[in-house]
Amino acid sequence: MPDGGPAVEVDGLSKTFGDVEAVRGIEFTVRPGEIFGFLGPNGAGKSTTISMLCTLLRPTGGRALVAGHDVVRERDDVRRNIGLVFQDTTLDGYLTGEQNLRFHAELYGVPRSVMRERMRQVLEMVGLWDRRRDLVQTYSGGMKRRLEIARGLLHSPRVLFLDEPTVGLDPQTRASIWDYIRQLQAAEEITIFMTTHYMDEAEFCDRIAIMDQGTIVALDTPEALKAGIGEDRVRIETTDDEAAIAAIRERFGLEAGVSEGAVAFSVASGEAFVPRLFAELGVPIRSVHVSRPSLDDVFMSFTGTTIRDAEAGAGDRNRAVMRAMRR
Numbered sequence: 001m002p003d004g005g006p007a008v009e010v011d012g013l014s015k016t017f018g019d020v021e022a023v024r025g026i027e028f029t030v031r032p033g034e035i036f037g038f039l040g041p042n043g044a045g046k047s048t049t050i051s052m053l054c055t056l057l058r059p060t061g062g063r064a065l066v067a068g069h070d071v072v073r074e075r076d077d078v079r080r081n082i083g084l085v086f087q088d089t090t091l092d093g094y095l096t097g098e099q100n101l102r103f104h105a106e107l108y109g110v111p112r113s114v115m116r117e118r119m120r121q122v123l124e125m126v127g128l129w130d131r132r133r134d135l136v137q138t139y140s141g142g143m144k145r146r147l148e149i150a151r152g153l154l155h156s157p158r159v160l161f162l163d164e165p166t167v168g169l170d171p172q173t174r175a176s177i178w179d180y181i182r183q184l185q186a187a188e189e190i191t192i193f194m195t196t197h198y199m200d201e202a203e204f205c206d207r208i209a210i211m212d213q214g215t216i217v218a219l220d221t222p223e224a225l226k227a228g229i230g231e232d233r234v235r236i237e238t239t240d241d242e243a244a245i246a247a248i249r250e251r252f253g254l255e256a257g258v259s260e261g262a263v264a265f266s267v268a269s270g271e272a273f274v275p276r277l278f279a280e281l282g283v284p285i286r287s288v289h290v291s292r293p294s295l296d297d298v299f300m301s302f303t304g305t306t307i308r309d310a311e312a313g314a315g316d317r318n319r320a321v322m323r324a325m326r327r
C-alpha cells in the first residue's frame with residue numbers, strides 16, 4: 001500500500017446481475033489502521049461489495065483499490081494483501097491447528113524462513129500456541145474462529161476482511177475475539193473491514209457504513225451517526241404528572257407527554273439537562289431515566305428495519321462468498 005494511501009478506495013463501484021442492480025455506484029474510503037464496520041439489511045449489496053473487494057467478483061462499473069491495488073487489473077497483488085475470515089469454516093478438522101496454518105502459508109507463498117516465527121506469533125496472539133498440535137475437530141467453536149483469524153493473518157495482510165467474526169459465540173468468547181481484534185489493530189497496523197449484526201460490536205468500529213438497496217446511505221463514526229439521529233429521551237416519574245408536563249412547557253419550552261406511566265420528552269444532551277430539571281421543575285421527581293439514540297435507532301432510521309431483522313440473511317451471504325471463493 002502506498003504510504004499514507006487509503007486501505008480501501010471505492011469509486012463509482014457497481015455490479016448488476018441481469019436486471020438486478022446489486023451495487024449502484026458506491027463510493028467510500030477506508031483509512032489504514034481503521035476498524036470499518038459494514039452494515040445493512042438483507043439484499044443491501046454487502047456481500048456483492050465484499051466479493052468485489054476481495055477479487056472474487058468482477059465489478060460491472062467503477063473501480064476499487066485495496067491496499068493500493070486495483071481489484072481487476074492487479075488481482076494477485078490484492079489477494080496477497082488481504083486476509084479473509086468468513087463464517088463458514090474452511091478449516092480441516094482432521095489436521096492439527098498447526099497443519100492448517102502451514103497449508104495456508106504454503107498456499108500464500110509465505111517464505112519458509114519466516115513461517116515458523118510468524119506461526120508462533122499469530123498462534124500466541126489468539127491464545128492457541130499450546131493447542132497447536134491438537135486436531136481442529138477437538139477445538140471449541142470459539143477456538144476454531146480464533147484459529148481462522150490467526151490463519152487470515154499469517155501472510156501479514158494489510159487489510160483483513162471479517163464477516164460476522166463473532167456470530168454464534170458466547171459473550172465471553174466474543175469479548176476475547178474483540179480483544180484480539182483491538183490488539184491486532186495496535187500491533188499489526190492492520191485495517192479491518194468487518195460486517196456484524198451485533199450493535200454493541202458496531203460501536204467498537206471507528207466508522208460504520210450502512211448500505212441499503214445497493215447504495216451507502218450513511219457513513220460516519222458511531223457517535224456522529226447517533227448524534228445525527230437527534231435528541232436524547234428523558235423519562236421522569238413525578239408525584240404530579242400534569243403539573244410536571246405544564247412546568248416542562250413553561251420553564252423549558254419542551255413538549256412532554258405521559259408514556260408507559262412516566263412523563264417523557266426529548267431534549268438535546270439529556271444528561272446535562274437533568275440537574276436543571278431537578279433545580280427548576282418545581283414538582284418532586286421520584287426517578288429519572290435518560291436514553292441516547294442507539295445504533296439500532298440509526299439503522300432503523302436509514303433502512304426502515306431493525307438490525308436483528310437484518311440478521312437472518314447472514315448465512316446465505318457466507319455461503320455465496322464461499323461459493324465464489326471456490327471458483
Ligand SMILES: Nc1ncnc2c1ncn2[C@@H]1O[C@H](COP(=O)(O)OP(=O)(O)OP(=O)(O)O)[C@@H](O)[C@H]1O
Nearest residue numbers: 017020022041042043044045046047048313314317
Ligand atoms: N449471483 C447473483 N445473481 C443474481 N442476483 C444476485 C447474485 N448475487 C446477489 N444478487 C442480488 O443482489 C442483491 C444484493 O445481494 P447481496 O448478497 O450483495 O446482499 P447482502 O447485503 O449481502 O445481503 P445479506 O445480508 O442477505 O447477505 C440482492 O438482490 C441479490 O438477490
